[in-house]
Amino acid sequence: xxxxxxxxxxxxxxxxxxxxLLCVVVVYLFAFSGQVFTRQIKYKLLDIVSxxxxxxxxxxxxxxxxxxxxxxxxxxxxxxxTNGRLIAPRINRGMQVDSILxxxxxxxxVMEKEVWMVHDLYAEKDDTGFWVRGIISTxxxxxxxxxxxxxxxxxxxxxxxVAWIGGWLITKRAFAVIGEMTKTAESIISGEDLTLRLPNxxxxxxxxxxxxxxxxxxARLQKVFERERQFTSDxxxxxxxxxSIILSQCEYGLETVEEKEKxxxxxxxxxxxxxxxxxxxxxLLLARADSGRFQPDWERVDFSELCEMxxxxxxxxxxxxxxxLQCNIESGISLWADETLCIRLLTNLxxxxxxxxxxxxxxxxxxxxxxxxCILSVKDTGKGISKEEQEKIWHRFYRGDSARxxxxxxxxxxMVKWICTVHxxxxxxxxxxxxxxxxTIKFPLEKKD
Ligand code: ADP
Numbered sequence: 001x002x003x004x005x006x007x008x009x010x011x012x013x014x015x016x017x018x019x020x021l022l023c024v025v026v027v028y029l030f031a032f033s034g035q036v037f038t039r040q041i042k043y044k045l046l047d048i049v050s051x052x053x054x055x056x057x058x059x060x061x062x063x064x065x066x067x068x069x070x071x072x073x074x075x076x077x078x079x080x081x082t083n084g085r086l087i088a089p090r091i092n093r094g095m096q097v098d099s100i101l102x103x104x105x106x107x108x109x110v111m112e113k114e115v116w117m118v119h120d121l122y123a124e125k126d127d128t129g130f131w132v133r134g135i136i137s138t139x140x141x142x143x144x145x146x147x148x149x150x151x152x153x154x155x156x157x158x159x160x161x162v163a164w165i166g167g168w169l170i171t172k173r174a175f176a177v178i179g180e181m182t183k184t185a186e187s188i189i190s191g192e193d194l195t196l197r198l199p200n201x202x203x204x205x206x207x208x209x210x211x212x213x214x215x216x217x218x219a220r221l222q223k224v225f226e227r228e229r230q231f232t233s234d235x236x237x238x239x240x241x242x243x244s245i246i247l248s249q250c251e252y253g254l255e256t257v258e259e260k261e262k263x264x265x266x267x268x269x270x271x272x273x274x275x276x277x278x279x280x281x282x283x284l285l286l287a288r289a290d291s292g293r294f295q296p297d298w299e300r301v302d303f304s305e306l307c308e309m310x311x312x313x314x315x316x317x318x319x320x321x322x323x324x325l326q327c328n329i330e331s332g333i334s335l336w337a338d339e340t341l342c343i344r345l346l347t348n349l350x351x352x353x354x355x356x357x358x359x360x361x362x363x364x365x366x367x368x369x370x371x372x373x374c375i376l377s378v379k380d381t382g383k384g385i386s387k388e389e390q391e392k393i394w395h396r397f398y399r400g401d402s403a404r405x406x407x408x409x410x411x412x413x414x415m416v417k418w419i420c421t422v423h424x425x426x427x428x429x430x431x432x433x434x435x436x437x438x439x440t441i442k443f444p445l446e447k448k449d
Pocket of ligand 1: 352353385414
């Protein structure tokens, strides 16, 4: 048997619940309203009879009927003498009930297929004893109840119908969006088009929130996939150049007989081989970082010493370019860090300051302690970076136009940024074209969890 849709099930459940609820309410209403109406009639009868007793007057044994009303609010009043003879009203305006007078009693008497409520009261006034009898028909209660039943029989189905149609429409509208969402999701799967988004009416209800969340997830996935695609294409592009140089140099070296030419070929092959090796190790590290498999090797590192060592390593290259490398390093600054990553970071920053400098320029490496952190700054008087470029230098494989002639992979600063994140540090750049750049790093001294 085909299972009912969620739409159908929800509507069926609420409609059945409503029917049950209405049945209970209607039964309860009839049961109690009958009693309430009867009680109301009874009190009315008692009140009117006792008011009449107050109004009765006798003059010389004769009852004064002037100004007296013998039919009040559906109650017929009769006054009898002590022998049970009717003394008022003189003209019979109501139905007289043939039953024995009983003081303070409230009786039900059936007459001519109608039920009457009768109340008798004995009193004495002006030395004369008399009976007051009040009679009221209970058909009013029966007819009111009958009217209520008719009204309920008409109103309840209408009410249930409206509730059923309303519930069906609301759930249908809500599930229509789900239908559209399913269709869009299917086209995303079949066409692998991650630019598609699920429909969202921005109503802020649960479905619209779900659709907004899925759209956010799709946007994020699209970004990740695009980055991945870009990364693969950039990586293959970067590797193609050294590989083709190596191949062509090998072919040329094999063909040429001259020893000097062969030397040149091997040097070129070695250079490109080294570049490939650097590129591959950087790619490997970034790939591990991306997959979350990289585990830093935390230890207490003498950062001052690492800075001095890296500066020394770049000394020779700086001298070749006539660049003055200066240090302003506070000694004994140690921090919780991964030493290999710190060396990579320092090598990249100091290396860039030398590489992108001018002949006769300056590089100043400073390190100082500030509260719970250490501040490292690498200042150069080189080419500088324009404002637009300052955003892009952190992107993978980005190389400035002026940098293309120099050695490099375009992965250095993206790695530096990642190393800062691993160490819960921050990195800033201030730079002016043709004046120089300052890269500043703030690292916490202790490992933060
Ligand atoms: P690479 O140095 O291998 O090109 P990086 O990621 O280290 O890659 O740097 C990205 C780009 O940022 C460089 O190509 C260069 O244009 C620019 N850059 C980085 N450091 C400096 C600097 N100190 N002075 C001027 N430009 C710089």
